[in-house]
Amino acid sequence: MNIFDMAYEYRNFFFAGLKYTLLLAVLGVFFGFVLGIIVALLRMSKWRVLRFISTAWVEFLRGTPMLVQLFLIHYGLTELGLEFTPIQSGAITLTINSSAYLAEIFRAGIQGVDRGQVEAARSLGMKQGMTMRYIVLPQALKNVLPAIGNEFITIIKESSIVSMIGVADLFFQAKTITTITYEGLTPYVIIALMYFVLTFTLSKLLGILERRLSTDDHR
């Protein structure tokens, strides 16, 4: 069967898979982003306990395979009475995993903002939280936008591991089609192209955002 026939004949499989891949990627990116900022701020907290917890969080999640994390959450936590659906487990794993990487990116961004910016804001009577929100974070995020983009692309690609616990994402559907048709190549070529379209589109969109933000400092 040629690639176009297969893409057409099994379009429902591919679209169903795309739906889950997109859903998980969006959830992972969004919650990973929010949690990543929180973890980054905790890592710079003045309280040692918070620093320790957030550092341990980052080190553990970066230092262990995401597949292991996925199984720990999906099967491991069941033993402790916490049961999640495969989608929930997938979303949680992608969120916490990306939060660790994003936290490091944000921390580098925040620490890269000139100290004078904070001093100027504080000297105007702005409180610490206000200074972070209006002065430091906007500049930090702008500076690390390319690195954030990389992490988003990684999340889209890595989301394929959720097929291991039975989420019917793109990768899962390709496997299913292989089982039905005995075609080992074409289904994977098709999903590879689909993943590529997703990540390439995202990287172009981020490029546009980056250019728009940098119009602030055209000289």
Place this chain on the structure above:
Amino acid sequence: MITVKNLQKHFGKLEILKGIDLEIKKGEVVVVIGPSGSGKSTFLRCLNLLEEPTGGEITFEGQSITAKKHDINQTREKMGMVFQQFNLFPHMSVLQNITLAPLKVKKQQAAEAEKIAVDLLRTVGLEDKRDAYPAQLSGGQKQRIAIARALAMQPHVMLFDEPTSALDPEMVGEVLEVMKKLAEQGMTMVIVTHEMGFAREVGDRILFMDGGYIVEQGTPAEVFGNPQHARTQDFLSKVL
């Protein structure tokens, strides 16, 4: 207006300020001069607690701002500060730079904050730059905007930390001109500077600092014309 008693600041073992006593009156223009490393910038930064003093007491308008329970943010609203490196917010337009703190800290209405900002831009001669971004401005223009930004909070005192040291020589004049105008309007000012001509012309009182102490102080005529202390004489002979 500001009373400083036995102010000390140590960085680890390094003693930067070894006991400063000073009284600044309302409307007074105090200029701090002295060699590099004498502690003049640290002293200025202690006044609004950008540096936390190791010892001593600072009182501002009758309130001890070094007291543990004092909310420094309230005091900082009334103390404008201008930095050597300008520290404008690069991601905001000139107008946003000036109105941010009035809007967020003082909770001014947008129209009111903008009106004050435009008036201040006129005062510093940059009303045509309201929508420009800091990267599009020259050093002198940036510093004038920074002064306007500090003034927008309607402070009771202005602190200047070497405001012209990072400027190209031809831009020093325009910044000093704005500061002079401010002094003439009766603003209380504390200025750390290397511009001796300006210090002499605008200062009501000159402080000479060296080695973490105020070595000598007096009117410009006294300090520049007839310095008493050997270290003051030595310093002035090198810079004048």
